[in-house]
Amino acid sequence: MLRQLHKFSGLLAALLVSVLAVSGAMLSLYPAMDRARAISVAEGQVTIAELAGRIAATHQGVEEIERTPSGTIIVHHLENGRPASVVVDPVTGQSLGPYERSSLERWTKNLHRSLFLGDGGRIAAALGAAAMLLLTVTGLQMTARRMGGWRHFFARARGSRSQRLHVETGRLAAAGLLLSALTALYMSAATFGLVPSKGAPPLEAPIEVSGGPHLPVEQNQALQRFDLSELRNLTFPDAADPKSAMELKTIGGAGLIDPTTGEMVAWQDQPLPQRIYGFIRMLHTGQGLWWLGLILGMTALSVPLFSATGAIVWWSGRRGRPQIAANAAAASADTIILVGSEGGSTWGFAATLHKALADAGHTVHTGPMDKLAQSYPTCRRMFILAATYGNGEAPANARSFLQRLETIAPPPAYPVAVLGFGDRQFPKFSQFSRDVEAALARNGWRFLIPAETINRQCPQEFARWGQALSAALGKTLVLDHRPATPRTLPLTLVSRRDYGAEVQAPTAVLRFAPAKRSLLERLFGRGRPSFNAGDLLGIVPPGSALPRYYSLASSSRDGFLEICVRKHPGGLCSGYLHDLRPGDTIAAFIKPNPAFRPGRGKAPVILIGAGTGVGPLAGTIRANSDARPMHLYFGGRDPRSDFLYKHEIEKWLDESRLTSLRATFSRVPGGSYVQDRLREDAGRLRALITGGAQIMVCGGREMAAGVMAALTDILAPANLDPIALKAQGRYVEDVY
Ligand SMILES: Cc1cc2nc3c(=O)[nH]c(=O)nc-3n(C[C@H](O)[C@H](O)[C@H](O)COP(=O)(O)O)c2cc1C
Structure with a gap:
């Protein structure tokens, strides 16, 4: 509901709200410019009588003296019988020059107030303000939900670049937008007489004045x-x-x-009504409070950015949500697929499963988890595909699922299979699907196959789940899910360094250069790619439709794209990459991975990686030109064969890009793993971490689990643990 309100009011009112916001931002400059020009007079220095006297002495035919909220004094008088307006110096009463209202200001004001359409335009402007209020309020609530509650409101934003930009600007601008929208609505209501703005009628004659000669x-x-x-x-x-x-x-x-x-x-x-109106007008226009006007103007400038990023988020959500072909009615289907999704990608997996089951002869219905019905008369099996959002919570279309589930008793005769979609970088990995699984088990539902999870929408993991499912159904289902791959860019291999052949871990560090782009391509936003160490390079090897992802060991500032690739026996993509020779070209795309970066600030960073896991950590060190304290723990097999980046690491130590190195090798006499080295350094690590250090771990799943166990023990005496650090964004992993 919240989401629908936000989406529809945003899409409908984007243009109107943007016009009002940009014109409002322009108008916010005038009070500040007025203020800068006005000659300021300290309070108590000049009385109105003194000012009027000075002006009367220097000007003929004075009709009116006006003081603007920013302190400019304007005199309207008759000069040689013609009306004239001048700005005067309040101290001397001398004229400073003619007073003219900027025609641009007048034009912008008319646009802002009524879109040049009279009362109809004023109503439209009021509706625009109402839309802005609705969008800000619903946006704030959605952000709180997305972040896992109001307590986490300012936690690190996640998701695509547009999603993050939308959330981050929203958090900064919300207070200003709320104030602008509320004050605009009040002023509109006053314009149409819905709230009083004047109070008692103005003073009027008959008033007795003596009618004699005027006092100076x-x-x-x-x-x-x-x-x-x-x-x-x-x-x-x-x-x-x-x-x-x-x-x-x-x-x-x-x-x-x-x-x-x-x-x-x-x-x-x-x-009183007039005072209230005057105060609200001041808050809205900044007249008399120029600095607030400028702040509101700046926040208003975020509105077009919101409209653009909001539209991109909406469009990519739509694009990611495929139409389910031949969706049978729930009441007559033998197979029900329920989907819990917020960003839309889980619907893509559901569509692949739907098609595979339908091709195998089933009558399949796919729908959102919130539509769980009391009974499905013809159902023989149910699938639940559930993503996790917030801090381990349900996605938007699955919020009432657990409640609905509790009302279904006794449990149905058909079995259910749960597949969770999540991201291991979150402290509560796939928590919602685990909650669903636990609730089903508690309510006595039968499982078709054990519940599984998919990390970061990995198509290979999904295909493996399909094999387990095939075995349970006694039918071969090929779950070949092909997420839409972004536009690729050509990369040319410029150099390679080979390691590890002697210790059965052939690993190549491949350095690519992006192809040069023409001016036209750059103009159309296809210039050099922008990326950071730790982002992912997606490569689709010949003979496959599925991309494989490699962590980037360089950032765009380096001018090259580097990855570390270990050759796996029979590995399609690693084999393809290992066969490349300098000069060969591949097609690849970049997938941002903003969660795997050192946090902001100067706190020390502990980098832990084994094998090719050192790649993104090396890129992070290379980018450390500010000499932030960085401590690297590296694990390999044999220093003579697979000490990746050895020479560069020595150079980075000399340049203070790296503060310390602890390298450990497993296939040498007395060898050990990186987690053993951590335990040896327990005191040092505890001191670093209690002092605020962050931890970045990259490598295989087993190594990551070993590191997590070691750090759990190391941190226990300090009442800290890696899970708590993860929740604070101080412990990040890139695990494969
Ligand atoms: C704001 C946000 C919060 C998330 N929170 C979690 C989480 O707590 N646990 C988890 O395992 N995955 C989390 N994820 C990852 C998503 O569950 C994962 O990307 C999923 O595949 C998205 O599916 P969807 O596109 O269908 O919504 C989060 C993603 C975002 C953008």
Whole structure:
């Protein structure tokens, strides 16, 4: 519901809200410019009477003195019988030059207030403000959910670049946007008389004034009581009408003054509704509060960025959600697939499973997990494909699933299979699918095959699950899921270094150069790729449709793309890459992996990697030009054969890009693994970590588990553990 509201109001109102926001941002500059130009006078320095006296002495035919909220004094007078407006110096009363309203300001104001469409435009602008309020409120709630609750509201944003940009800008701009939208709505309501903005009617004659000769204005007692900073405007009496009064408007109220006696003959405090309106107007326009105006203007500039990133997120979600061909009705299907997804990718896996089952002769229905029905009369088996979001929680379309499940009793006769989709970089890996599995077991449901998990949408893991499923169904199902691969770029191998052949771990460090791009390609956003060490290079080997991912051991600043590839017996992609010779070209794409990076700041970083796992860590060290403390733990087999990056590591130590190295090898006398080396250094590591150090681990799953166990023991005396560090983003893993 929340999501739908956000999506539809965003899509409908994007253009309108962007126009209002950009014109508002432009208008926010004027109060600040006014303020910069205005000659400031300290409070208590000049009275209104003194100012009026100075102006009357230097100007003929003064009709009105006006003070803008930013302090500029404007005099409207008759010069040789013609009306003129000038800006004056409040200290001397001298004219500083003609006063002219910028025509651009007037134009922008009209656009902002009414889109040049009169009352219809004013209503549209009010609707735009309402849409902005709705979008900000729903956006805030969605962000809190996505981050795993309000407590984690400012935690590191995850997801694609557009998703992160959308969330990060939103968190910064939300307060400003809320204030702009609420104040705009109040002002619109006042324009249409829905809330009072004026209060009591203005002062009006009949007021008795004496009608004699006027006192010099500087001697006017009523005006002497007010400081210049209180002035809004002062209207001089009509020269042709001896009975006319002088009108004064100040911040606090309005009054009529007898110009002959200098007495205030009538006074009315500013009514409350008018004060409230004035305050809200000041908050919205920044007139009288220029710095707030600038802040609101800057936050308003984020709106077009929101519209663009929001549209990209919506479009990629749609693209990632395939149409399920021949979706049977739930009531007549023999196979039910329920999908829990937020970003859309799980629907792609569901579509592949749906097709494979339908091809095998089943009548299949696929739907969202929240649509779990009380009973499926013809169902023989059910599949639940569930992603995890927030901090181990249900995705958007599966929030009521567990509640619905509790209402189904007794459990159905058909069995169920659960497949969780998650990311091992999160502390609660695939937690929601585990919760679903536990709830099913508690409620007595039967399992077709044991529950499984898929890390980072890995098609190979999905295919393996398909084999287990085939065995249980007694039918061959080929789950060949091909996620849409992004546009590839050609890369040319420029050099390779080979290691590890002597210790049965042939490993190549391959360095590629991106092909040169034409000006036209660069203009169309296809320039040199931008990436960081730890991002992934996707390569689709000839003879396969599925990409394999390798962690990048360089960043775009290096000017090359480097990966470490271990050759696996019979490995299609590793074999292909090992056969490359300098000059050969491959097609590849970059998949950002923002979670696997050192956190911001200067805290020391402990880098732990074995074998090819040292690749992204080497790239991180190479990029460490600020000499941030970095400590590398590297594990290999034999220093004479597979000490990857040995010479560069020595150079990085000299250059202070690397602070210390602990290398350990397993196939030498007295050999040990990297986790053993960690245990030997327990005291040092505990001190570093309790002092704020971060940890980055890269390598095989077994090594990562060994490192996790070692660090659990090492940190126990300090009341710390890797899971807690993971939740804080201080322990990141890239495990394969
Ligand atoms: C904001 C966000 C939070 C996530 N939280 C978790 C999590 O707590 N545990 C987990 O295993 N995966 C988590 N993931 C990873 C997703 O579950 C994983 O990418 C999944 O394949 C996405 O499927 P979908 O595109 O169908 O929503 C998170 C992803 C994002 C973008």
